[in-house]
Amino acid sequence: MVTGNEHEAIGTSRPGGRGGAAKSAKMKDVAALAGVSPKTVSNVINGFVHVTPETRERVQQAIRTLGYRPNTSARNLRRGRTGMIGLVLPELNIPYFAELAEHFLTTAEEHGRTLLIEQTLGDRTREAAVIDGLGDQVVDGIVLSPLGLHGQALAGRVDTMPLVLIGERPSGGLTDHVAIDNVTAAREAVAHLIAGGRSRIAAIGAQLEPDVGTPLLRMTGYHQALHDAGLPIDTRLEIETHRYHRADGAKAMNALLDAGDPPDAVFCFNDALALGALRTLYERGLRVPQDIAVMGFDDVDAGRFAIPSLSTVAPDKAAVARHAVQLLLDRIDAPETAAREITIGHELRVRESTGG
Template identity: 55%
Template structure:
């Protein structure tokens, strides 16, 4: 049987209001009274009804996370961190997968599960900032990823250009000069690919290495099979890179398989680096060097931004936030926050120590 606030009050010999004050952390409760209430809470194993508390505030206690693909380990791992950060606030997370479909993303932006959620953390691939303004239903929103920056909602991302430049510079520092890039995309959905390609070319240029377009391999999707196919196409074309920068780790895992089948040693013949630091890369043979975005920080920043909007955060000028999406003509300004990253240097570039 689930005990109620009233049961705790009876056990402690105090009013329901006093128990509520203790549960909610109010300071003005006498120490001996607080001790009796806390003892009664422990004896009855009382747990506050967070759902009821949320409904009293006019909220559901549920937020949504919408990502392109849960099959990609990066998004699955990010989702875990969002769930953990939300749980600290007593929130439940509804997870939706858009497939990068414009139609599905428009449905999400227009108001996922009407009146069910308090806020949305959204990683779009197909929509633009204008789409979000036109389709907004007033639900607070935080954007992830690179498709829309400096747009109509708060945004959290890492510096993809800087990160790609650093990992390419690492490969150059190993003495590699014919460095291939796998994962190029020239479609509107390929914002991350363009930024990572920009960092790759910037590192080569800074090192005085000509960018060879024959070493840049496209990949329509960023799955293992795409990485394997792109690596095979590079080798079959007669191009022999001495290093490969893959734009995510699943591409890199596919490339590792193709190199193994071709009888090429990693990193002796070809060094391989990825991006995302998914758990699979730490158990690959060899273990995978990668860019490691701080996924926990990304999740926490997104949840904190959402909480701020829900609590009526204000912009520096003092204007109240009208929900999570900016409306043309209002004084509200969205915030751009950058999360950290690091290079995780492992066996696929450094060899075994």
């Protein structure tokens, strides 16, 4: 059990008035502000599950307000732990992953953990090294967003490092997993385009791969929406991209326009692709959404400030971080617990690029 003394703040101050001295926030200050006991604050910091969501949110808000950071050194030394958790993402220069990392940093801090971030560039060898024990003795557990890793890699895993997967690679029930329903989200996005009178809808972001992943799931939702509306599937409108960067979206949009008989809408498998497509349409003198409507996916901040502003699917990124960190802390404390699967919600953000 963690005592209040082990959580006295270190290296963090609460600002005082102008010209006044800063005052270090303590656990009792957090408890008073949240209207709970210090024990409840300790339970929230340690990720104990027997705290109501409303109470957990009040405590976490008090932690943010006071800038409280617990001193977990004594606890970690006694437990043989580092107090650090790892977040392994494919590419930090993709806006979605950069924004996701920020949510993980905030969540880890609320739980009194230090977050180490690594990128794999989607390389299967690097991802395999992560699940096979890379970083062992450095972090207490890892959250991994794999791109190249396949299910059999988990089946053959021998390392016991606590692991949580985020994203669309299936865990097969072998480890905790947090993801959104990509099929349903893509289906809703394309249905929105169809409801706006679009009938020749392209898809940018297809990738030819045999296993389930983001491209296949979003392509499945795209096909389902066309089928629901009685529209034909035209593979000439499905443009493959090697990566999901703005340049890939711009190149794909050029290919669609150069092929003749252009689409009247395009569904891009992430916002970076959509932003690249918007640039190409602007350079070629086409109006959005009058000539071609554009729909993205991920709701990155840049999309709100594009001209026109970008319609997109908005996954609850804060919820991804919150649930993944909680699952990881639970796994660290109870390694033998059955693996859990959590599906995160999403919203459709309709903006100017589709007539919103």
